[in-house]
Amino acid sequence: MTLDDILAGLFPNGSKIDMTGAMIAGQATLPDGKPIHVLGVTQGQPLGADEAIVLAGRVIEIVKSGDRAPILFLVDSASQRMSKRDELLGLSEYLSHLAKTLLLAEAEGHRTIGLLYGGSAAGAFIATALATGTLVALPGAHPAVMDLPSMARVTKLPIDVLRAKAEATPVFAPGLDNMVLTGGIHAVWDEAAPLAPQLAAVLQRPQGQDDRGRLGTERGGRRKAAELAARVAFAAASHHGARHG
Amino acid sequence: MEKLSFRLTAARSAGGTRAQAIVGVVASGNLEVLLERSHPADTCTIDIATAAHGFGAVWDAVVRDFVARRSAGGLRISINDGGARPDTVALRLAQGIRKIEEPER
Amino acid sequence: MTAVTANANSLSWYEASARQRIDALVDAGSFAEFIGPELREISPHLAIFDLPEQFDDGIVIGRGRLDGAPVLVAAQEGRFMGGAFGEVHGAKLTGLLRAARALEQDVLILFDTGGVRLQEANAGELAIAEIMRAVIEARRAGVNVIGLIGGRAGCYGGGSLIAGTCSRLIVSEQGRLSVSGPEVIETNKGIEEFDSRDRALVWRTMGGKHRYLIGGADTFVDDEALAFREAAINALKAGRRCDVTVLEAEQTRLERRLQRFGAAEDAVEIWERLGIDQPTEIPGLPTGAFLRAAANRENADDAR
Numbered sequence: 001m002t003l004d005d006i007l008a009g010l011f012p013n014g015s016k017i018d019m020t021g022a023m024i025a026g027q028a029t030l031p032d033g034k035p036i037h038v039l040g041v042t043q044g045q046p047l048g049a050d051e052a053i054v055l056a057g058r059v060i061e062i063v064k065s066g067d068r069a070p071i072l073f074l075v076d077s078a079s080q081r082m083s084k085r086d087e088l089l090g091l092s093e094y095l096s097h098l099a100k101t102l103l104l105a106e107a108e109g110h111r112t113i114g115l116l117y118g119g120s121a122a123g124a125f126i127a128t129a130l131a132t133g134t135l136v137a138l139p140g141a142h143p144a145v146m147d148l149p150s151m152a153r154v155t156k157l158p159i160d161v162l163r164a165k166a167e168a169t170p171v172f173a174p175g176l177d178n179m180v181l182t183g184g185i186h187a188v189w190d191e192a193a194p195l196a197p198q199l200a201a202v203l204q205r206p207q208g209q210d211d212r213g214r215l216g217t218e219r220g221g222r223r224k225a226a227e228l229a230a231r232v233a234f235a236a237a238s239h240h241g242a243r244h245g
Numbered sequence: 246m247e248k249l250s251f252r253l254t255a256a257r258s259a260g261g262t263r264a265q266a267i268v269g270v271v272a273s274g275n276l277e278v279l280l281e282r283s284h285p286a287d288t289c290t291i292d293i294a295t296a297a298h299g300f301g302a303v304w305d306a307v308v309r310d311f312v313a314r315r316s317a318g319g320l321r322i323s324i325n326d327g328g329a330r331p332d333t334v335a336l337r338l339a340q341g342i343r344k345i346e347e348p349e350r
Numbered sequence: 351m352t353a354v355t356a357n358a359n360s361l362s363w364y365e366a367s368a369r370q371r372i373d374a375l376v377d378a379g380s381f382a383e384f385i386g387p388e389l390r391e392i393s394p395h396l397a398i399f400d401l402p403e404q405f406d407d408g409i410v411i412g413r414g415r416l417d418g419a420p421v422l423v424a425a426q427e428g429r430f431m432g433g434a435f436g437e438v439h440g441a442k443l444t445g446l447l448r449a450a451r452a453l454e455q456d457v458l459i460l461f462d463t464g465g466v467r468l469q470e471a472n473a474g475e476l477a478i479a480e481i482m483r484a485v486i487e488a489r490r491a492g493v494n495v496i497g498l499i500g501g502r503a504g505c506y507g508g509g510s511l512i513a514g515t516c517s518r519l520i521v522s523e524q525g526r527l528s529v530s531g532p533e534v535i536e537t538n539k540g541i542e543e544f545d546s547r548d549r550a551l552v553w554r555t556m557g558g559k560h561r562y563l564i565g566g567a568d569t570f571v572d573d574e575a576l577a578f579r580e581a582a583i584n585a586l587k588a589g590r591r592c593d594v595t596v597l598e599a600e601q602t603r604l605e606r607r608l609q610r611f612g613a614a615e616d617a618v619e620i621w622e623r624l625g626i627d628q629p630t631e632i633p634g635l636p637t638g639a640f641l642r643a644a645a646n647r648e649n650a651d652d653a654r
Contacts, residue, residue, distance in 0.1 A: 050612075053604055060601055063594050082530045082538045088555050088617060089607060090566045091529045096482070096514020097600055103486040104597055122466075122475075123529045126511055130479035145471035150537075154468055155399070171395050171437070172471045182472045184479070210483050212476055213441070222473050224394060225441040225480075228385070232445025235384040236413060236422060236453060246400060267387050270367060271404040272429040279387050279405055296402045323390075327402050350379030 001138060001191055003042055003074070006117055009195035010072070011036075023051055024074065025058050030203075031196055037062050037110075040074030047124035048081030052094040055128075059101035063108050070111035070203055073102065075129045076118025095123050099131035106133040106207070113202055116141040116185070121174075130184065134202055137176055137185050144174030170221040181221030183212040249293040249301055251308050258286035258318030261346035268340045276326040276334060278341040282319050289317040295326035307331050311338045320345070361575040363500040364524045368410045368425035371460050374575030375498075375582065376414035376423060383412035385442060393436050395470040404430045407438040411446045413455070417583045421456050422446050428462030428503030435508060436467040440477020447484035447495070456494040456586055459516065464531065465507015478508035485515040489592035494518070496585045498578055499525035499567070500558065506531045517592070517654060518585040520578060521558035521567035523637075528556040554617040554633055559640060563624060563632075564607060565648035572637050589652060599653035607648065624648070 003024075007015055010028070017026030017038050022045035026038050039058055041047055062071060080086070080095060106112045114132035121144045129135050129143070137143075148166070152159040166173030170181040179185050189198045213229060216222025259282065269277040284290060291308045311317065315338070322341070329337070361374050372381055385391050387405030396403050408430040413422050424443050426433040443459070450457045466474035485495050497516035499505045504526030505513050513519060513527060521527065530538075532546035545551060554560055562570040569585065571577035611620045621629035625646045635643060 049604075049608060053601070053608060056597075057601055057605075060594065060598055064598070080529050082535045082543075084535065084544050084555060085612075085615075087528045087530060087535070088560075088614065088620070089611060090527075090561065090564055090604075092510035092527060093514050093566055093600075094604055095529065096511045097597070097604055099482055099511065100486060100515060100592070100600075101597055103483055104592070104594060107486070107490055108594070123507070123511060126475065126478055126482070126508060130476070131482065145466055145475045146468060151468050151471070153537075157399070165398055169395065169398060171473050172469055174471075178472050182476055184472065184476045210480055212480060213444075216473075216476070222437055222476065224391075225437050225444070225473065225477065228391060228438060228441040229445035229448060229480075232384050232411065232442055233449040233452065236446065236449030246397070246402065265386075265388050267369070267405070270427055270429045271402050275429070277387075277404055281388060294402065296400075323405070325402050325404055 001117065006074070006138070006195065010199055012196055020054070021051070023054060031200065035067070035069045037069055037071045038074065039071060041077040041124070041128060042074065044076055044078055044119050046078040046081035047095065047127060048083070048086045049089050049091050049094040052098040052127060056098040056101045059105055062110065063101070063105050068109040070113060071105055072199070073112065073114045073128060073132055075114060075116045075120050077120045077124045077128065079121035080123030095127035099127045102131040111203055111207060113199070116143060118142070119144070121145065133207065134186050134205065135184065136202060137188050139188060139191055141176050142174065143176060143179045147174060178221065181219045183214070183216030183219060183222055186215070246294045246296060247298045249295070249304050251291045251305070253289050253291070253309065253312045254287055255289040255312050255318035257316040259316050259320050259342060259345055261348065263345050263347065263349055266341055266344035268344055269337045271325045271327045273327050274329055274333065276324055276329040276337055278337045279323040280341045280345045281321045282345065283321045284319050286319045289320050289322065291322045291324065293324040293326060295328070297326070297328040303331055307334050311335060315339060315342050317342065362573050363522060363575050363578055364502060364573050366575060368427040368460065368462065371575060372410060372414070372423055372425050375458065375460070375579050376416055376421065377418065381412055381414040381423070383410060384446070385411065391438055393438050393470065395436060395473070399469050401469065407436065407442070408433055409439045409442050411442045416458070416586065419456070419586065421458055422450050423458045423460070425460035426462040426501070428501045431467055432464035433462040433501065433503040434464050434467035435474040435477050436470040437473035437477065439467070440474060440481060444477060444480045444484050447481060447488050450493050451484070451488040451491045454491060454493060456496070457488065458496050458498060458582055460498045460501070461505040461509055461513060462501025462503045463505060463507070463509035464503050465509055475508065478512060481512050482515050485512065486592055489517055494586055496520065496582055498582065499527055500573060500578065501525070504528070504556070518569070518588055519567040520569045520571060520581040520585060521561055522571050522573045523558045524573050525558040526552070526556040527561050527566060550633065559632060560617045563621060563644055563647045564611065565603060565650040568650060570637070570641060570644070596652060596654070603650060603653040
């Protein structure tokens with residue numbers, strides 16, 4: 001689906017969304033008449049310091065407005081921008097800052113919904129989609145940490161071997177199905193059905209704790225993370241940790 | 246990974262009172278050694294998972310020499326090996342004994 | 351109360367193991383590990399690649415005391431799989447941060463990481479996201495989360511994004527902080543963009559001195575465990591909020607950095623714009639002289 005199709009499907013009551021480069025920002029009206037903020041990175045572009053700071057600034061303005069309206073963050077990006085300039089300027093702080101503003105918004109009572117409708121990878125994925133309270137995707141979305149050819153180069157394994165291993169586990173290979181199985185994506189929407197009710201359903205979910213570990217356990221793609229994190233918290237709370245040298 | 250297991254009779258049991266100790270790191274040419282005080286005083290077991298295949302005879306010689314020379318009785322020793330040379334293995338085993346024998350604070 | 355003592359021996363932070371760093375950082379004898387190596391909570395995924403496992407999966411977590419105060423501590427082992435985040439490794443840190451929020455205890459994270467472990471990339475990436483959220487939730491509950499960066503593997507990839515959520519960062523000259531590593535940039539964009547074998551370029555673009563000068567880190571210390579300990583004790587005394595005021599201040603700070611230095615082609619140009627007399631001398635300066643030269647650096651006080 002194109003971005004225009006998606007926006008039209010999400011907001012039949014209309015929206016006012018500006019595009020600056022590959023970034024979008026604006027507002028729309030939900031079917032129940034309430035407002036929703038819309039932000040995004042589009043066109044499969046990389047996310048660098050210049051883009052992250054603009055998006056973060058918008059999120060801060062929204063939080064300061066005190067309207068507590070939900071924020072929909074649309075994502076179709078590449079990875080973080082890989083450049084000497086971005087790293088020289090401290091890209092990690094810019095990406096973290098954007099993620100922090102989204103986490104702040106969620107904590108301050110704005111529902112933050114990520115909608116992955118294209119690609120995203122590595123630092124860009126962490127700073128945008130994965131920093132929202134609930135991440136959903138459209139079929140055809142293709143999240144990745146690293147593509148398989150690059151992975152083959154780094155792990156020094158033939159790509160055929162990697163492909164065979166990827167059949168056996170969702171834990172490392174790129175792709176939407178694997179990110180769903182490991183609990184990173186809450187739900188994949190039905191693109192044949194109207195989008196607005198599907199967004200309304202997500203907005204009706206109670207705001208709560210990070211449940212990605214639980215989803216990973218239930219779906220079988222990440223069986224250990226939730227249980228282990230809970231055991232650590234239990235060990236820390238109890239007064240007798242094991243001592244050893 | 247190749248898995249090797251040894252169960253040896255030890256003449257001397259490990260000193261000190263610590264329940265366990267760990268030394269080393271799993272990296273290329275290095276290994277980690279976990280020592281746990283969990284066997285009868287005359288017994289030492291050593292379980293090895295190694296990235297370098299086909300060196301069973303070398304491991305056999307290194308661990309037998311270790312148990313003969315050091316106070317290893319009572320210890321369950323577990324090794325994750327990233328392809329360390331025999332002298333590095335012997336060094337880590339000796340460090341492990343020293344560590345588990347350290348006085349507790 | 352008993353006297354608080356550090357383990358007094360000189361120890362290079364860069365050379366030390368994760369366990370040695372913890373022992374040197376917290377009060378002598380105060381550390382108790384959670385999910386220790388004897389529980390053998392190894393990665394369930396490395397066997398798929400026939401790779402060796404480590405009993406603690408490359409991260410040591412637990413509680414201890416710092417100058418008498420209870421703290422939670424996590425230390426990554428940069429020599430095992432590059433200190434990278436996998437499912438187990440990440441979940442241990444997530445659990446520790448959630449405990450910090452519940453117990454309202456400050457946290458020290460000893461970073462030493464290349465980022466996400468590719469053999470379990472999806473689990474590692476999600477762990478990073480879960481950790482960042484847990485850091486912010488802990489900070490909003492009033493907990494300090496201090497990052498210490500000076501290990502062999504640096505603090506790269508997702509690790510650098512976690513560092514960006516910390517309330518304070520302590521760095522040594524050896525501590526590199528960057529999203530894309532030198533090899534990653536060179537592989538993807540060519541040697542003209544970044545020559546990963548040019549070590550001087552790597553250090554001045556990503557190293558601790560540059561990060562301290564532009565406000566990417568709050569405290570610069572020698573590569574000495576005791577120096578990290580002193581800095582951590584001080585860092586725990588600083589503010590601990592993470593609200594809209596702090597993030598607005600960070601927004602202003604990062605916008606200003608782009609305006610001030612956005613056109614620079616090299617770190618030396620940035621140092622010159624900071625008013626440093628002999629910017630080309632910065633990499634060679636010992637700590638005392640460097641800190642004097644850095645008097646007019648950008649800082650991130652109350653803006654992180």
